[in-house]
Amino acid sequence: MAEQTETVRRTPLSRERVLSAAVVLADVSGVEPLSMRKLAQELGVVPMALYKHVANKEELLDGMVDVIVGEVDTGAGGEDWKSTVRHRVLAARRILLRHPWARRVIESRTNKSPVVLEYMDAMIGMFRAGGFSVDLTHHVMHALGSRMWGFTQEVFDDSATAPAEIPPAMLHAMAEKYPHVMAIAMRADHDDESVVGQGCDDQFEFEFALDLLLDGFERLHEQGWTSRRRPAQR
Amino acid sequence: MAEQTETVRRTPLSRERVLSAAVVLADVSGVEPLSMRKLAQELGVVPMALYKHVANKEELLDGMVDVIVGEVDTGAGGEDWKSTVRHRVLAARRILLRHPWARRVIESRTNKSPVVLEYMDAMIGMFRAGGFSVDLTHHVMHALGSRMWGFTQEVFDDSATAPAEIPPAMLHAMAEKYPHVMAIAMRADHDDESVVGQGCDDQFEFEFALDLLLDGFERLHEQGWTSRRRPAQR
């Protein structure tokens, strides 16, 4: 019996095994319910055994981010800086969409791991290779923000306001209180055949904003922008 | 003695008192350590007493966001849609900077409260009043994202990589591994007198990105953009 238990735990615990098990667990049921204790149980190990491979839960989360960032396809650039950046960001997005919890965790990390620094360094390098000044690149990276990881905080979630099971009386009341929100949720455009409550195409929204930013960056670069002048003042 | 205790609790508990106490507590020591139990203690009340005014901790957080959003100065618009939006966003930012925890909490909310819906409705209305189509406004709101609340996730935090107490040997090693990150952290521009590690001006970065977006929105609007065509394709 004790022997069989030994057999089950054949593969010894390692940082990698801990991290990938954590990623799988988060993929399956989210990060919030992910606990050191549950992770240990999943690995058939006593909770304290984890602390041999990660100092604490914070470091576990750091490691999980590294796993995800490591999955991003860094091959296949483009011809110019713009398509290179675009490709990398969309490659990151593909990974992030597979690990929805990663968005929140990446945002909560304060210490940048070597893996994360390397990713950012590469992205900065793309702008520099495109001839961007250190100055402009700096601001451009800030403007890009979390979009460089392929995600945005969807703070405008009209799918929640969308039709579904909402009773007509309530819809009517909402349309009176929040006419603009409802107009968008309903996509009721006068000069167009209205498609009611079709939800959002997140990928389209992401690329819309990404391209808007990249176009803006390009314009500033071409104008030889420096931080002496503000973008609003041309 | 029992009488005095009564006297101390003079003002009866109310939803408002619970929420504002929670906001104060979060301002002082952050949201993470904020617990129902500590909040109750702060109010001189048994933990369960809170549940008379908020259904659970989620609803407490919802309410806290409402308090913050309610603080945003909604007066004083501008002449055109652009300056109106700009003013509102920067007004929101002023409030958010006073409640640093609110950023994270706003992002974590999935249910939009009436207060939040009203804020978004007003913002959508600003674009609509500026002549924006429902279609364009929809995408523009997505592109604005959390920036409509006056904050961005500062995922590119070079203050962490900045000088401070980092030993020169380590700085040198980092400059070899992450040359681009360090170049930006050091602000070492060749064709300019280099100012070493001055940290970031968050307000400048915020306005830089905000204006970049607003300029982009304006351009699309003037071009009569519709979602049939993608922004990258002009």
Next chain:
DNA sequence: ACCTGAACACCGTTCAAGT
């Protein structure tokens, strides 16, 4: 030296027992 069970100091929330 390594490993780990029990313990500590917390949580949010339920529930039954008190008034």
Next chain:
DNA sequence: ACCTGAACACCGTTCAAGT
């Protein structure tokens, strides 16, 4: 009917006792 103490089912992590 209202209020609340105790309890439940969890946490992350420390630590001392076992091997």
